[in-house]
Amino acid sequence: MSRETSQDLEESSLDLVLLSNFVHQIVNPLNGVAGTLDNIVENKIKDEKRKDQRLRAARAQLEQCISLIRNLAYFAQGFQRLTSYEQRDILVPEQIIRSAMFFQEDAxxxxxxxxxEERFIANRVRGHLELLNQVYINIFDNCVKYSQVNTTVNVNQWIQRDSGNLLVSIKSTMKRPLNRAELPRIFELGYRGINARQVVASGTGIGMYICKKIVEEVHGGKLEVQLIGDERIEFLIRLPNAFPESQRMRP
Structure with a gap:
């Protein structure tokens, strides 16, 4: 087989995996919305407060689907660096809070x-709003799926004094320990660790791959992961083109 043919097959396989992942991520929220609407139409949810919560959750799920569909069109063009035309000013704490809301009920x-933490420090960054939404959504999705019950996912955002980069730290307590040897493979296409398969049997293993592409190839940043002790895991996002809410910056 020629190198060109092998490369074509690899790219074709990648496209199919991406498409499969997006279909999976769109169908699940839509099923949740359909179930919520059925329960409301059939008057199975009597409590008005509970009904309002379910409707808000359904709306968030629809927003997630819309975002995914928009991103699918972008991914079809490949992972390319943003042009100045594609960038916009993003209010960092607002974006993080809105992304976390997708998982509020499940959490x-x-x-x-x-x-x-520090949600009132209104740091900003220039980037692609929908694609960065997808990064936070994928990471929060993993945190809710694989964290211990009755724990807190701690999120911090600050601007580094020396580099001027935005740093976002997301730490969670894992339900099952992660083998340190697996850590470098978290961002590989299609890879799911042993602990992930033990907690959730099915999955595409593409969410973290997409996150790394968006942060590094599209935004010129850096996405890293590290273990803290035996139970805690931290995702650290570094993004250029940030500017602080004030002159308060951290090392």
Missing amino acids: ELKGIRISL
Whole structure:
């Protein structure tokens, strides 16, 4: 087989995996919305407060689907650096909070809390709004799926003094320990660690791959992961083109 043919097959396989992942991520929220609407139409949810919560969750799920569909069109063009025309000013704490809201109900059912510390420090960054939404959504999705019940996902955001980069740290407590040897493979296309397969049997293993592409190839940043002790895991996002809410910056 020629090198060109092998490369074509690899790219074709990658396209199919991407498409499969997006279909999977769109169908699941839509099924949730359909189930919510059925329960409301059939008057199975009597409590008005609970009904309002379910409707808000359904709306968030629809927003997630819209974002995914928009991103699918972008991914079809490949992962390319942003032009100045594609960038916009993004209010960082607002974006993090909105992304976390997609998982608020699932998290509450498991006793998991997503907590953004320093939420009133209105740092900003220039980037692609929908694609960065997808990064946070994928990471929060993993945190809710694989975290211990009754724990907190701690999120911090600050601008580094020396580099001027925006740093976002997302730490969670894993339900099952991650083998340190697996850590470098988290961002590989299609890879799912042993601990992930033990907690959730099915999955595409593409979410973290997409995150790394968006952060590094599209935005020129850096996405890293590290273990803290035996139970805690931290995702650290570094993005250029940030500017602080004030002159308060951290090392």
